[in-house]
Amino acid sequence: MKVADIKKIAVMGAGDMGHGIAEVALLAGYKVAMRDIEQRFIDKGLSRIKESLDKLVEKQKITEENKKAMLANLQTFIDIGESVKDADFVIEAVPEIMDLKKQVFQALDAAAPKHAILASNTSTMSITEIASATKKPKQVVGMHFFNPPVLMKLVEVIKGKKTSEATMQLTYDLALRMNKVPVRIEKDSPGFIYNRITAPTNILLGLMLERGVATPVEIDARMKRAGAPMGPYELMDYIGLDVSYHIARNFSERLSRDHEPASWLKAKVDAGELGKKTGRGIYDWSKGRPEIDLSKAKEDFDPTVFTALQVNEATKLLEEGVVKSANDIDKAMINGGGVAAGPFQLAKEIGYDKLAKICDDLAQKFGIKTFEPTRTLKRGRVP
Ligand SMILES: NC(=O)c1ccc[n+]([C@@H]2O[C@H](COP(=O)([O-])OP(=O)(O)OC[C@H]3O[C@@H](n4cnc5c(N)ncnc54)[C@H](O)[C@@H]3O)[C@@H](O)[C@H]2O)c1
Structure with missing residues (x-):
């Protein structure tokens, strides 16, 4: 056919x-x-x-x-x-x-x-x-x-x-x-490109809330001030917390226990508070899109941590032969996330050494192996 x-x-x-x-x-x-x-x-x-x-x-x-x-x-x-x-x-x-x-x-x-x-x-x-x-x-x-x-x-x-x-x-x-x-x-692998590359970000979002590092408003306001159309927690609500939960469970079973959903996420799903579609999730959506108070932005939070985790995970897809080229990954992330640049384009601007250091710091601070920089990230050269 x-x-x-x-x-x-x-x-x-x-x-x-x-x-x-x-x-x-x-x-x-x-x-x-x-x-x-x-x-x-x-x-x-x-x-x-x-x-x-x-x-x-x-x-x-x-x-x-x-x-x-x-x-x-x-x-x-x-x-x-x-x-x-x-x-x-x-x-x-x-x-x-x-x-x-x-x-x-x-x-x-x-x-x-x-x-x-x-x-x-x-x-x-x-x-x-x-x-x-x-x-x-x-x-x-x-x-x-x-x-x-x-x-x-x-x-x-x-x-x-x-x-x-x-x-x-x-x-x-x-x-x-x-x-x-x-x-x-090319290879059937958990989360394919987009969800796999954003999965470590979700681990971090889960941990920051769980450990009281920041509130959703503080992070969402910071990201919006940095130019994001939607904050990452707001996006979770928009997509549906049940979707995030099931994705994380699947990664936890197939990739690493690092992805086990945070207990607050499980509690929200158990309570039927799934985000936009039920009118309540991390935010209240009963009167439409939540208003994020930009003055609450956590100024000492560096948005580059999300980029670093994404580039690191993207290099795993190349190392594992899931996707043929870095260009394909950039194309997927641009068109799947509505962002202007893909992870490898951003990595060239920021520098692989800086991103590797951020991943290393995050891995140690949170004790999460998934955050550890890959060979490719440390070498700073894409295969
Ligand atoms: N929501 C997202 O952002 C998103 C994005 C990409 C992919 N997905 C995937 O798309 C799929 C659907 O997700 P969704 O968000 O649309 O879920 P949803 O809950 O909004 O819709 C699922 C629909 O399927 C129906 N259904 C249940 N059993 C069925 C059956 N046997 N035959 C036909 N219909 C049946 C349900 O009644 C419901 O209306 C999931 O695999 C999800 O992971 C979701």
Whole structure:
């Protein structure tokens, strides 16, 4: 199958990501089937798509006719078999729970046409393991969109152990057709590029709060004063604390116990305080986006620590052969995070020796091995 042969895309899940991915596919001109397990979830997803398309009409990015045509191209389902029976490409965006993903892939394998590609939007989980639930692992791939899918450009295209080159290429080409910036991940590794590189930052955010080093407002205000569009704690709330929690648990099991979620994060998730989507998380979102008082900025906090941890983790991806080039990593981080420069571009400006020293200091201060500078960082030369 070539990308031009893809006519219909099925999306599993109408939640934060599923409805957004369905909208991206509609905007690219595809027929779309969106499936969720209950009508109320479908209705919510559908109204979010309509609201977003209305905004695009308002901004004159699309016409009213375009919008109508797109909505006519969208069908919704509760029955999984009906939703995928004539799909050429399926994108799964159900909650980040391995057993659930496997169940869904097993059902997709049975119900979707033989030629259909089955893609997962998982943030961290093993594509190889998800594919093991099917009889056609060559046609299973990672297609990882970023939140919100309509706005964020990056799509990570992930090769499981048995994913064929044809499936990788097709998925890459589909992302291009969707007006996205795809980046290939050659080895199925926890968190792929973006979430892996930001994972040590999350360890640090967890520890700073746990050990009373700083409050969320102090750090978020400092980062906003340094030019960040959103503070890191606010971003956690925006993405969903349950998402952060599941990602951290997954890293803890597969990479290192350093990633074990902080107890405050677990308590928030247990209490159902998940951030923006529940109206309360680290901040109160009940009246909209929280106001961060910039005068509370912790002036002695150096934002370069986040850069240092990101560059260090990025060098691990090159050392482990997960990604082919430093350029690909920069491209992923720029398009996944909406920042102006990637870690390797920043490292050249700041200096590898300075970054290695920061990582060394953090590793000692917090007793975290993940923060220790890599060979590449210490040598100051990218392979
Ligand atoms: N939220 C993010 O920022 C983000 C970013 C990238 C990737 N992801 C990944 O995308 C996936 C979905 O995350 P989300 O944030 O959209 O979650 P969400 O909870 O907002 O939505 C998940 C939806 O899936 C539905 N669902 C549950 N079981 C289903 C099934 N068997 N078939 C179809 N639908 C089912 C739920 O009812 C819910 O509506 C996860 O793997 C997550 O890690 C999330």
